[in-house]
Amino acid sequence: MLAKVYVTLKPGVLDPQGKAVRSSLASLGFLGVEDVRLGKYVELRLAETDPGRARAEVERMCERLLANTVIESYRVEVS
Amino acid sequence: MLAKVYVTLKPGVLDPQGKAVRSSLASLGFLGVEDVRLGKYVELRLAETDPGRARAEVERMCERLLANTVIESYRVEVS
Amino acid sequence: MKREQPIDSATIARHGLTPEEYSRVEAALGRAPNLLELGIFSVMWSEHCSYKSSRKLLRGLPTSGPRVLVGPGENAGVVEIGDGLAVAFKMESHNHPSYIEPTQGAATGVGGILRDVFTMGARPVASLDLLRFGDPSHPKTPFLVEGVVAGIGGYGNAIGVPTVGGEVAFDHAFDGNCLVNAFTVGVLRKDKIFLGRAAGPGNPVLYVGARTGRDGIHGATMASAEFDETTEEKRPTVQVGDPFTEKLLLEACLELMQSDAIVGIQDMGAAGLTSSSVEMAGRGGAGLRLDLDRVPVREERMTPYEIMLSESQERMLIVAAKGREAEVERIFRKWDLEVALVGEVTSTGKLELFFGGERVGELPIGPLTDGAPLYDRPRHAPSDLAERQRFDPATLPEIPAAEALLALLRRPTIASKEWVYRQYDHEVRLGGVVRPGGDAALVRVEGGKVGLGLSAGCNSRFCELDPREGARHAVAEVCRNLATVGAEPIGLTDCLNFGNPERPEIMWQLEQAVLGLGDACRALEVPIVSGNVSLYNETDGRAILPTPAVAAVGLVSDCATGAHSWFASAGDVVALLGEPWRSPSGPPELGGSERQAMAGPLRGKPPPLDLARERAVQRACVALVRAGLVRSAHDCSEGGLGVALAECCVMGERRIGARVALPVPGRPDLALFSEEPSRIVLSFDPARRGEVARVAADHGAPLLELGEVGGERLEIAGVLAVEISKLDAAWRGGFLDVVARPTAI
Amino acid sequence: MKVGVVVFPGSNCDHDAAHALELLGHEPLLLWHKETSLQGVERILLPGGFSYGDYLRAGALARFSPIMAEVGRFADRGGPVLGICNGFQILCEAGMLPGVLARNASLRFVCKHVHVRVEAGESLLTRGLRPGTVLRLPIAHADGNYTLDDAGLDALERSGQILFRYCDEEGQLSAGANPNGAMRAIAGVRSERGNVVGLMPHPERACEGLLGATDGRALLESFLS
Numbered sequence A, B: 001m002l003a004k005v006y007v008t009l010k011p012g013v014l015d016p017q018g019k020a021v022r023s024s025l026a027s028l029g030f031l032g033v034e035d036v037r038l039g040k041y042v043e044l045r046l047a048e049t050d051p052g053r054a055r056a057e058v059e060r061m062c063e064r065l066l067a068n069t070v071i072e073s074y075r076v077e078v079s
Numbered sequence C: 001m002k003r004e005q006p007i008d009s010a011t012i013a014r015h016g017l018t019p020e021e022y023s024r025v026e027a028a029l030g031r032a033p034n035l036l037e038l039g040i041f042s043v044m045w046s047e048h049c050s051y052k053s054s055r056k057l058l059r060g061l062p063t064s065g066p067r068v069l070v071g072p073g074e075n076a077g078v079v080e081i082g083d084g085l086a087v088a089f090k091m092e093s094h095n096h097p098s099y100i101e102p103t104q105g106a107a108t109g110v111g112g113i114l115r116d117v118f119t120m121g122a123r124p125v126a127s128l129d130l131l132r133f134g135d136p137s138h139p140k141t142p143f144l145v146e147g148v149v150a151g152i153g154g155y156g157n158a159i160g161v162p163t164v165g166g167e168v169a170f171d172h173a174f175d176g177n178c179l180v181n182a183f184t185v186g187v188l189r190k191d192k193i194f195l196g197r198a199a200g201p202g203n204p205v206l207y208v209g210a211r212t213g214r215d216g217i218h219g220a221t222m223a224s225a226e227f228d229e230t231t232e233e234k235r236p237t238v239q240v241g242d243p244f245t246e247k248l249l250l251e252a253c254l255e256l257m258q259s260d261a262i263v264g265i266q267d268m269g270a271a272g273l274t275s276s277s278v279e280m281a282g283r284g285g286a287g288l289r290l291d292l293d294r295v296p297v298r299e300e301r302m303t304p305y306e307i308m309l310s311e312s313q314e315r316m317l318i319v320a321a322k323g324r325e326a327e328v329e330r331i332f333r334k335w336d337l338e339v340a341l342v343g344e345v346t347s348t349g350k351l352e353l354f355f356g357g358e359r360v361g362e363l364p365i366g367p368l369t370d371g372a373p374l375y376d377r378p379r380h381a382p383s384d385l386a387e388r389q390r391f392d393p394a395t396l397p398e399i400p401a402a403e404a405l406l407a408l409l410r411r412p413t414i415a416s417k418e419w420v421y422r423q424y425d426h427e428v429r430l431g432g433v434v435r436p437g438g439d440a441a442l443v444r445v446e447g448g449k450v451g452l453g454l455s456a457g458c459n460s461r462f463c464e465l466d467p468r469e470g471a472r473h474a475v476a477e478v479c480r481n482l483a484t485v486g487a488e489p490i491g492l493t494d495c496l497n498f499g500n501p502e503r504p505e506i507m508w509q510l511e512q513a514v515l516g517l518g519d520a521c522r523a524l525e526v527p528i529v530s531g532n533v534s535l536y537n538e539t540d541g542r543a544i545l546p547t548p549a550v551a552a553v554g555l556v557s558d559c560a561t562g563a564h565s566w567f568a569s570a571g572d573v574v575a576l577l578g579e580p581w582r583s584p585s586g587p588p589e590l591g592g593s594e595r596q597a598m599a600g601p602l603r604g605k606p607p608p609l610d611l612a613r614e615r616a617v618q619r620a621c622v623a624l625v626r627a628g629l630v631r632s633a634h635d636c637s638e639g640g641l642g643v644a645l646a647e648c649c650v651m652g653e654r655r656i657g658a659r660v661a662l663p664v665p666g667r668p669d670l671a672l673f674s675e676e677p678s679r680i681v682l683s684f685d686p687a688r689r690g691e692v693a694r695v696a697a698d699h700g701a702p703l704l705e706l707g708e709v710g711g712e713r714l715e716i717a718g719v720l721a722v723e724i725s726k727l728d729a730a731w732r733g734g735f736l737d738v739v740a741r742p743t744a745i
Numbered sequence D: 001m002k003v004g005v006v007v008f009p010g011s012n013c014d015h016d017a018a019h020a021l022e023l024l025g026h027e028p029l030l031l032w033h034k035e036t037s038l039q040g041v042e043r044i045l046l047p048g049g050f051s052y053g054d055y056l057r058a059g060a061l062a063r064f065s066p067i068m069a070e071v072g073r074f075a076d077r078g079g080p081v082l083g084i085c086n087g088f089q090i091l092c093e094a095g096m097l098p099g100v101l102a103r104n105a106s107l108r109f110v111c112k113h114v115h116v117r118v119e120a121g122e123s124l125l126t127r128g129l130r131p132g133t134v135l136r137l138p139i140a141h142a143d144g145n146y147t148l149d150d151a152g153l154d155a156l157e158r159s160g161q162i163l164f165r166y167c168d169e170e171g172q173l174s175a176g177a178n179p180n181g182a183m184r185a186i187a188g189v190r191s192e193r194g195n196v197v198g199l200m201p202h203p204e205r206a207c208e209g210l211l212g213a214t215d216g217r218a219l220l221e222s223f224l225s
């Protein structure tokens, strides 16, 4: 199975990268960008074939390693 | 509108971070992970309200800045 | 005044104020506070800002001297180094945030100490980091080590201030509470020192730097509260550091400081806008009026409470001279930073806060600062101390000396810290004359020959067994480290890391440690010019080992004469400055040593420190190094003489062996590893023998020839002979044992 | 000679580069990134550091600084441009040099002295140095892993655009001597025309005996001759 994980900063947590990217985009003439948030995107190829079990497993990976749950939240998709 | 951009390494480009994550996962006991690829996930809030124009605009941003097309490819979703 | 619902006792407790303290708040105001005012009192009266448990004790420290320009009380201490120049330095803790989120916690710790230094008008030139982690085998330890080091490097490297040294030690007492103490030193002109003072009614108050978000609200009270299972809930209080913005802030501040537009300036550290405004007003004997609507914010609908208590990073508060606002604005705009006129200095002696056209808070400055509670907390020695101080080294199981040596070299506290300092840019700014790896760093001051010796340390185990003696050792060791690069100590900063001061045993430790710092500083004639106190370092009622960390700054008039720590040349004489063992016949001291920790629980007493002897050894070493008479100098600390000799063989880029003979008293597997102070291993050209002996004698320091550099082994006659490749493998591998585990992304 | 040292927000080796240039008897001129005039400089140096915090990708945001358009035109006219560390990353991001500097294979920042072998003599940076010469230079970076596709790498080899490779003290290539995983151990390259050069090591940190390394002088002297 393929699992996709999206890791984003929790709302309210400062995103220095997003801020810098936004102002660079503005100076490139992309003026209509109101906000930019940068996160991580992780693709995992799993041996597991059951979607339910795969999701549960990936969620455990997120808690333990893939996301820093102090400041980040995550979302998992399996297919 | 909200645009989501997924930036990933092109196939064939080495991904040391993905490799490291995989081996960390393995040593945490997640043995069924066959491959891990790490990418970036960017969320942009746009003033633009037309999906077509928004997508075109974000694609230009990707070409110019958000991805380094020598080694990365990108995918855009607007909603 | 804006009123809200009355404050209940749960709210008071949540703000960390006792009922008595709350009555004092009411008395100070002459009425009940509103929530905003309560929040302000709560952070200003927190242990972190008010030093309420430690202030009385700290008064006993020696803080003055002929070179001291600014002592404790300002953002950093300032000491003169000649040629119209001075150095500003300080050390600060970021223990609690680092335990919760190691990377960001450590990063913002570095960011904070950098601001403390450049707010004085100094350009930061070097940083040190002193770290304590739990047992290497504790599941959380590798995660914390990895994160903290990444955080310190990530911030320091990006901003371009070299991290040139530090200390890392491990002990299970830190399992639930690591220590991250960051030190920075900067260089400034002695006639261009900026202070955190608000003065001159009518002068404008400007906010500069990053926007204010909701991060870290109540971080200052968190730093003063013990950890327990509810710690998880406090997590959103972690702040994210932005070294890029701080770099801009640094350059903008230094650019503005070229002019005389600034009356006072202070960084917004713990307790953010509250502590910076209140402290500046307090020092200047003034009042302040702030319009909180004008504060640049990052989030929508932020309340005055949130704005005043936010601990967003990379922000400063400036009191400018009236009419100079435009200049300030121009410079900060140039650097793409926020700048906003947020208020003015008044003569009311009050902090007056306005929001949405309403007066939302009004507090007298005096009670917030000088009038903060001061406690003379009860203290007494732990009842089992005498019992724990009893220890007979002979009870340690005997093992072959070579085996003990290899095992000790591999212990993470002793092993090479290369894994750590390779991740720090220690060369940027072209100052690195003696780089990490030896006892002290030596950093050239731009534009001349003058160099700064830098070292930080503390033996926490010694302090647990006898806090007064332990603190004396800490001062002696950092100054001894400076001596090995020829630097004479000119000033010290401390960071007092202890448990809950409401427990009499902890309060006693704190008192004893402060006394010890004072003893040693007086004897070695070095003032303490700045410092920081971090209390409540405990988890579930278990305190850390008391750790009065110190960092020393030393001066070298010509840094071309610095020595390295390691043996370099076959045929050189190996000698010991100081006495190999205090008592040549009796049992060696092993209390608090790594040798003891390797075999069993912490017991006994730290080895006694004779400060007169210490001083003689240090002065002799400084003279030898400065005269270029010695090729290497390495002090004996953790692991004692045995480990020091082995390190001399393997620390350099080219390993080299040595053959020595020692008058070992009793069991070599003990004596070789006793951690007695006042000893420095030297190597020098045999042609210099006479001169070296004369300099040592002139300073009243014992000197004993031990043998000769050369060969592929370390041989201690009749005791051990080990291949240097084996020593090297153990010493270089020890730290990797800790960190070779899963890494978070 | 008047040498422009570009100061991006977040540059932190600008000052060190200027110091080294002065030491070698030249006249550094700090050029603020928002400027659009090169003020008549004869050489341009993009220094190391963390321009724009290295956010998104190292060098990615700096390449859009106003001054970079001028730097591009200067290079098009054949003007000599040197990028050191972050400067190298910026030149690659800007497409003025081939390749990408990806995250170190160790995933960690690394600061140490390494050895590099001169691959091509007579370049802007290696005049007077014979191929095979081994130099000892400091590195300090998190993103120095030179990456390019095989065809691109082969082309670089053929046209002699590879200036330096990481090696051991004897000049031998090995995995252990490659500090960041760079493909084919590449530490520095030049543009096709040869007037734009970039390298990860810091020659400006290796110009004084007191600081423990002097091999950087030859490179800077070559660039300035």
Ligand SMILES: Nc1ncnc2c1ncn2[C@@H]1O[C@H](COP(=O)(O)OP(=O)(O)O)[C@@H](O)[C@H]1O
Pocket: C128, C129, C130, C131, C163, C164, C165, C166, C167, C168, C413, C414, C417, C418, C420, C421, C424, C435, C436, C437, C438, C439, C440, C441, C457, C481, C635, C637, C638
């Ligand atoms: N946290 C750290 N950061 C940077 N350098 C460190 C750190 N810890 C140790 N070092 C460096 O490693 C070397 C050895 O440290 P240590 O074993 O504590 O020295 P000593 O035995 O003199 O106390 C020193 O150069 C020191 O500065």
Ligand SMILES: [Mg+2]
Pocket: C439, C481, C635, C636, C637
């Ligand atoms: Mg030492």
